[in-house]
Amino acid sequence: MMVNGRTWPYLNVEQKQYRLRFLNGDNSRFLILQMDNGMNFTQIGAEGGFLASPAMLNRLLLGGAERADVIVNFTNIPVGTNITLQNVGPDEPFGGGVPCPIGQDPITNPGCGDFAPANPATTGRVMQFRVVAATTPDTSTPADQITLPPIVPLGAENKVRNLSLNEECSNSSLTGFQCPKAALLGTVMFNATTGAPMGMPMMWGDAVTENVTLGDTEIWDIYDFTVDAHPIHLHQVMFQVVNREVFDPAFGVVGTITLPEPGETGWKDTVIAYPGQITRIKARWDIAGLYVWHCHILEHEENEMMRPYTVSAPPVVPKLNITATPTTVTVGVPTNVNFTVTDGVTPVSNAAVTLSGNATGTGTTNVNGNVVISVNATAQGTITSTATSTGYTDGTTTLSAIAPPVTIQNLIKNPGFESGKTPWLFYTNGVGTFNVWPPAYAGNNSARLAFSTAGTNMQLYQQGVALEPNTRYQLSFAAYSNTGHDIRVRLLKQVTPYTPYGLDYTANLGTSWAVFTTQFTTSGFASNVTDGRLQFWLVPFAKAGDTYYIDNVRLEKVSTTPVLPxxxxxxxxxxxxxxxxxxxxxxxxxxxxxxxxxxxxxxxxxxxxxxxxxxxxxxxxxxxxxxxxxxxxxxxxxxxxxxxxxxxxxx
The missing domain is CATH 2.60.40.10 (Immunoglobulins)
Incomplete structure (x- = not known):
């Protein structure tokens, strides 16, 4: 056994803790390492860093390419003690299980274990530790007091892949139909009737079947249909071991689930897949490229037990662009709206356009990417228009539904005096004039009433006003006088006996423009009339030298029907x-x-x-x-x- 380039070396160790990093670099051998004095040691890491928590062990199993970060404490070992690091793994293919005591095998000693350990004089002898006195104090943290950083679990998986480890036997009588001829990776199919898994071996040159989407998290269920254990290694990515489950190829999954071993709780890139078991690993791929996964038994990986896999960015799905003309519709007024759908440049035909929100409707675009939909909004607010088509991401746009304009009829003719005096009339039994000229509250002109002598009858009025009985009206006007003297406004029958029609309002004028508004209910008649007189009455307010200005006179029926805001x-x-x-x-x-x-x-x-x-x-x-x-x-x-x-x- 060779360690760091030397056969059966030794290392002088002081009475301290030592941190050792093991890498199984054998081409095919599984190592089961132990100290010949039975002492424990602590594993704190694996291929990808620290474990979830320290693992106290007296044996360490390493498949090809597996790594372990271990703390060994020689503090209480007497000076002069020699401790041999042994390998009690088998001198044959490993299929799992535990070794018999050194010097025994399960054939001659049934029940001693699952296999004979390696020859203790050769492949079972790794190296020796020779304990010497400490020259300086040991300041390291005792292994049983170490706290490791937490391992963050991966999120939910995007996909589960079923993969297989397979062996092929020779089909030639010249070789005696020996097994195995080759070891291969592959996929898994399931019997449609029984659900039993079936390995589907694949060659290196077969089409790539493991095409991972960049950024995805996947679980790989690795079914071992062979009689041996295999150290399975994935390039580019670290993974977490989820669990293992026994399966029967004839009847499907029938075994119990076992959790990862204590030394498998960290990030790994190589995992032992045992025969007759599903080994589940979980990884997230963050780097695009072409990679491989393979068995790290060199005789296997060089004889077809290696397959390529790809990590690729997800395909870019073009997004639909939808526009509308017009973009504003009126509530309750059906409006033909033309929708145009493109991929940003080219018109998209056969795209479905659907309305939602304050209007509904559907349509399909023509070869020019257009469709006209009659939009009848039921309320103010937003109407969402969504375009959908196979192979595209949906596109949306919005329409605004506005309230219909409120049409209120002004019963006063020439309300702003922009058309001159007509049909306004002026009377005074004193001395005064009525003219139309600036300044105006709105527009260009206003009514100007100037009095040089006050009378007992001074009025500006308009006749022939149409009114409805017992109806609510609103009067508004703008006015001022040079002295701030007030004015009275009345609505009455235009001929004797001058019956009051419900309005009698006095406006407290100032010396600059102000708007005055009042509401009233008509009275004094039982049916519709057209003989109303709106009268601006200046008695007793107007005095000699007073000038009044009046503009923007509005007499409107107050709506009793609610109108959308x-x-x-x-x-x-x-x-x-x-x-x-x-x-x-x-x-x-x-x-x-x-x-x-x-x-x-x-x-x-x-x-x-x-x-x-x-x-x-x-x-x-x-x-x-x-x-x-x-x-x-x-x-x-x-x-x-x-x-x-x-x-x-x-x-």
């Missing part, structure tokens, strides 16, 4: 310095609206108006996103987010 103007981002407040606002349409502002997706208590003003900002608020959820009894809509930027105060 919609957003006209979304909140805009704000920039402030620390200590300042920021105000976000939204302009929404719909009836009976409610508002709830949110900061970073969380409701803000009490922030329930069309605008929201923050507390004094801090640097911690920088980057916060504010949005508002607008709701009513019909539905809801969430605004776009607005970002708050907070800057430090500049000294």
């Amino acid at each position: 919609g957003i006209v103007t979304h909140p805009a981002g704000q920039t402030v310095v620390t200590g300042q407040t920021a105000t976000f606002s939204v302009v929404a349409t719909g009836t009976s609206l409610s508002y709830q502002w949110q900061k970073n997706g969380t409701d803000i208590a009490g922030a329930t108006g069309a605008s929201y003003t923050t507390p004094p900002a801090t640097l911690a608020d920088n980057g916060s996103v504010f949005r508002v959820n607008v709701t009513n009894s019909v539905g809801s809509i969430i605004s776009n987010g607005a970002v708050l930027t907070v800057l430090p105060v500049t000294p």
Whole structure:
């Protein structure tokens, strides 16, 4: 037996702990190492690093190419003691089991073990340790106090492969049909009736069957159909031993499962596969390339017991690109939308386009990659359009469903005086004028009423207003006077007896433009009328020298039908310095609206108006996103987010 290039060497060891690294470099021999004095030693590592925990042993089994990191403690061994490291593995192919005592064999001593150990004078003699006195203190950590770093288990496997170890016998009478002629790796098939496994031997030059996807974790179930144990080695990758299970080739798996040996709890690249057992290993492949796996008995690997395997990046699956024209539809209004599907460059035909969310529908693209689908949105919000086709990753795009425009009829003609005076009428029994010219609240013109002498009847009015009985209306207008004197607005029958029709409102004017709004319910008539007079009455407010300006007069029926909320103007981002407040606002349409502002997706208590003003900002608020959820009894809509930027105060 040769160790580090020397036959049966010796090593002087002090009365200390020693860390020894063993590598079985034999071409075919399995080693079972032990000290001739029966002393224990501690294995702390294998091929890929430390074990999960130290393993106290008195024998160490190593197949070809297996490695072990071992601590041997000579501290309490008397000086002058010679200890021989022995090999009690067999001088024949190894099939598992335990050795008989040295000098015995199972034929002459039935029950002593499974095989005769190696010749103690030759192959059973490895090396000698000669104990000498320690020259310095031993500062190493005792083996039984060592804590090893944890082994992180691999995640769930992507695939389980069934592989086989096989032997072929000679088919020639010249050789006496001897077995084995060759050892081969291969795959496994299972009997369709019994489920029994069958090894399928393969040659080196056969097509590669183990094609691993880069980044995948796999379990390899290695079935040993031979009569021998084999040290199976995988290139490029470290693996974890999962377990072993006895199987019967005639009837399938029938045995119990055994866990890894104590020396197999770390990362390995070589594992012993025992005859009649399934050896399970688990690995994750991180480097692409062409590699091999093989038996590390050299006579086997050179005689077909080696197979290539590949590790390749997963195929790139092109993603569909889908666009839509138009991208906005109106709730309740069927709209033909043209969807175009490509692979990024070329149109894709026969792709299925499916709508989900606030509308449904399907279609299939033509040779130009187009399909037209009638989209009928049922509510405001997002409609998702998904394109699918075999061989492609799905593509998606979205449509926006908006509320239909709210059409409210203004019953007042020429409300902004942009068409002159008609049909407005002016009367005073004092002295005054009615003209149309700037300044205007909106547009170019407004009504200008100037009084040089006050009278007892001063009014600007419009006749022929159509009204419905017992109906809610809203009046709004913009106005001011040079003195801030008020004005009264009435709605009444345009002829005697001038029956009041439900509106009598006094506006507290200022000296600059302001908008005044009031709602009322019609009264004084039982059926529809067209004889209403909207009257701006200036008695007793107007005085000599007063000038009044009136613009944008609107008289509208208040809708009793709930209208979906919609957003006209979304909140805009704000920039402030620390200590300042920021105000976000939204302009929404719909009836009976409610508002709830949110900061970073969380409701803000009490922030329930069309605008929201923050507390004094801090640097911690920088980057916060504010949005508002607008709701009513019909539905809801969430605004776009607005970002708050907070800057430090500049000294």
